[in-house]
Amino acid sequence: MISLRSPFGWVLRLMAVLTFIYLLGPLFVIVAASFSDTGYLAFPPQGLSLRWYRQALGDVRYLNGFFVSLRLAGTVAVLSLLIGTAAAVALTRFRFPGRALLEAIFLSPLVLPGLVLAVALTLFYAAHPVAPPGLPRLVISHLLVGVPLVLRVMLPVLKRVDPALEEAAQNLGASPLHAFFLVTLPALKPGLFAAAALAFIFSFDEVEMALFLGSARDAPLTVVLYGAAQMQMDPTVAAVSAMLILLALILMVAQQAYANR
């Protein structure tokens, strides 16, 4: 262990502080700018006002976008959880040829840039309109990343659950299905919550696929925000962004608090 009081320890401390500034700086700038009393985005903020928040909350486009995003992210979170957990159970409980390969394939969408996925999906839907445009298409597309996210969280959680637990439940008279729901599922609870939160936040914050595949009528909040940022750069954009950051923060804290119970 390196002592934090040694000269090298001080360098480490400095690095940590710089990293935090680098990571959190943009968030700080946008949150600060949202309180500015000017008609344009300004940093450092001039004056202090909540009027951009009032304006954002009163704007029907933002409100509509928020509810579209909520529906989208909620659906994606639930479906990702169902599909991802089922896949994780299969990958950890059963031995079959090609298991490791399948696991790698399942996780691969996580390493693709969002734009690549968005373009590929646009071309795909143009050739094969398998789902109606708008939200349904967007849900299916977001599942491509949502399911791997859930899988990523649930695989290690499932690997830590003693397989003898289900056997014990069966030995005591529970059918395999009962054993799963009575014993394995409760053991997975904290993981399930974290996985769902991750999938929800991803879908809620996603821009590229939403831009390419969403319809103008059902535009998610991120798309509305993107449009507004291009048209008029007033602090409303910053206010909405600040509220998005707050939402993500609340979800992360809730999930951590739940896991540490």
Add this chain to the structure above:
Amino acid sequence: MTTASPELVLEGLARRYGNTTAVERMDLAVKPGELVALLGPSGCGKTTTLRMVAGFVEPSEGRILLRGRDITTMPPHRRDTGMVFQSYALFPHLTVAENIAFGLQRRGVPKPEAAERVARMVALLQLQGLEKRLPKQLSGGQQQRVAVGRALVINPAVVLLDEPFSNLDALLREGTRIELRRLQTELGLTTLFVTHDQAEAMAISDRIAVMNKGRLEQLGTPREVYDRPATRFVASFIGRANLFVSADGRTSEDGIALDIPTPGTWLLRPEKVTLDQAPATGPNSVAGTVEVVSFLGTGAQAVLRLPGGRALLIEGPASLADLRPGASATARWTPQDLTLIPGEH
């Protein structure tokens, strides 16, 4: 007990994985109230056998009968077995009382009756005051008792124990196994018990099934397997053994003079050998050099190096430890102390 029909019967039970055999055509009948140990080194097939009885491993061949009913293809949750797992497998989100009540709820036992049976089991296992605790708030010994209670409270036709003491420290282990044996005898539980520890098997079993490489080598009372081992493996796995192979009944392969009725492999237990300083006197005595002595408290152990190169193991009174390593000594035994191992030629 000897006249009652067996509670659990394994008939030609076998399990193969591809070309490897985990368990080879095994026959075993466990009488009501009897505790039978499946004893052997790791990989001998004892756990596979237990898991076939529980229903977690499908036999490749043979039948399992429980109280006369063929349960060979029955799913685990319909079989009437109560298993104690090596890891205990306590449900981490349920309290002690809820863990013990799990099997009763699955069986649809009415709540008041279930509560009463759980309370009785809690008292029997001295878990009072811990009912509302979660498994992670218990000591290893307490967890073990909850696992036992959970398996016993459903009154299973057969109790299956998979190395139930292996996660306890040595001191706790001996007390716990005596306690479990007392419980098993009092409640008249038919029990199949997997262990790799021969001392454990000897201490609490009515009969021991010694297994090696998937094969049942011998089935008998602890005395029988110790005094009359059927194979060389059983002789060396249960207790300590000096083995002599003689082709002519006069001398062993390594030149020790013997006086035995037939050629074959003969077993001489270390505690049957005495050691003194007088010279050797013909057959059944041999001189050598004391190599190691160890004082064991209740007695002592010595290793005598013989001219042919063999190390003869001797167990005797504590005075054995007074011998100095390097001293000359003579080992003696009587012909009746030698036991023929029938499985070897």
